[in-house]
Amino acid sequence: MAILHPFKAWRPIPDTVEEIACVPYDVISVEEARTLAEGKPKSFLHVIRPEIDLPEGTDPHEDRVYEKGAENLKEFLIDGTLHQEDTPHVYVYQLIRQGRPQTGIFSCVSVDDYNKEIILKHELTRPKKEDDRTRHLLTQQAHAEPVMLTYKDDERTQELIDETVQQEPLFNFEAEDGVVHKVWRASDSDAFVEAFSSIPNLYIADGHHRCKSASRAAAVEKEKNDAHTGDEEYNFFPAVLFPMSNMNIMAYNRIVHSIPDNFIETLGQKFELTAGAASSPSQKGNISIYINNKWYALELPIADNPNSVEQLDVHRLQEHLLSPLLDITDPRRDNNISFVGGIRGTEELEKLVNNGDAQMAISMYPTSIEELVEVSDEGLLMPPKSTWFEPKLRSGLLVHTF
Structure with missing residues (x-):
């Protein structure tokens, strides 16, 4: 059964969230990232695309790129750009695109669940990209961006989501692409954890390389820790989990x-x-x-x-x-x-x-979400680039350090 792990998120204050939050690293080129971050010293692009702070033409796999990303994140944590919650929480995250809401749970999930195929994949990963993402995680000692997962609709979980969105959100802003982003902090995180303990499988929608890299980074940290118990924060990574009925796949x-x-x-x-x-x-x-x-x-x-x-x-x-x-x-x-x-x-x-x-x-x-789940359940793999999910999750809203 799936493990949901509340975490002590680092997050912006509401007044600065629009300046900080940004698109994911893998949907834009370096040139596009430079343009988007121009005049925005607090944009989270400086953490997930740190090559924009180095001379044009810098190889994104140079040591100084990874070091710059860690330096930028550390600065954000120290100077108050991001501040950490006092206690672990589960969150609810809603994206509204062209009037259509997509609402899911923002929490950490378990590396062990990924390794044991409770979290199911449908695509192969490429070693070079795995290496890059793993190095970013280990250098920053953080999971800067969540993955997108889905699960088969569950009545109890939906009740908890519906209750949470009746509260006042932590964040409520419209990004430059017109997508509205809202985040709530759940008043009863334990109830979400209990509800997920009856959900048999989670499915990777977007973020295969980040899942694999989280697993690899956890293995490195475990090797260094003689007192490893499995409860350390490096054994968990952030995800936004949407019920299947909420998912939108484009061609x-x-x-x-x-x-x-x-x-x-x-x-x-x-x-x-x-x-x-x-x-x-x-x-x-x-x-x-x-x-x-x-x-x-x-x-x-x-x-x-x-x-x-x-x-x-x-x-x-x-x-x-x-x-x-x-x-x-x-x-x-x-x-x-x-x-x-x-x-x-x-x-x-x-x-x-x-x-x-x-x-x-x-x-x-477009490939359907039902097709994705059927392939995953059968332990098979889709051809590359089978699915394009919209809207994209925003980065920099809730950051998990380990």
Whole structure:
């Protein structure tokens, strides 16, 4: 059963939260981070993207980048930018995007639960990215950003969430992208802990590398601690946990940088193409392709008696188009394919093709949360970049140190 661990969060005072809170490290480039943090010395980007405080062109894996992140966090903790709660708490976090609320629980979860596969994954992690995140954790002695988890809807947990949001929130602000963020401190954290003790599994939605890095960092800290008990703070990491019914997954689209000559004719020989199609497919199993200033629709073949992975559009695309027709056998590493989050819209796909950055764009139908959970329950793995979750969690709201 899942462990929920209240923690003594470091947090901004309400009057400064808008200045401090920022987008997650992995949804923006270094250049975008520099722009967003310009004129904002208290932006949490200085902690999660510390290379912005070093000369342009600095390798993000240089020693001084990790040291700068730790230095910036330490300064925030000392100068009062962030202050620590006196006692451990569970929190409730609500994001409202375009009028749609998404409300979950902000707490710590257990590294042991991750290691024992009570917290289930659906994607592979890359060692180089694991190394980077683990080093940030160990150098800062903190989990600066939460992961996003989901769980199957639970009546008692929902009652507690509903009760908590009737109180006055700690934070209530609208970010520059129009998303409203609200955080409440639960009046009865133990009730949340008890409710989660009956929930069998948690599922990683967004943050596979941060989960794995938390596990690796805990192993390092355990090795150094002869008196290890398992109750140390390094054995827990922060997460926002949403019931499945609250989750919103957008498409994760693709662009292909180079295609063979007359590729549209090749596609027409293998699939039934419909020209003049909509830029977004209307149902599962369909994709829209943009080539030569025109959108085409096609239906992806599916295997007989498919398992949970073989039913996924991203798998069917890989199996029947990317691999056999473009020799993209490992999209995780192939430089001929890039991925575009659905939040950027199909206009971004058209722009990338029209300006020559790519020769073909592929607009996908979103993977469902039910598909994600089914794959996880079966112990299988999705192809890379199968899901794009919106809205994104804000960083710098509640920080966990160990």
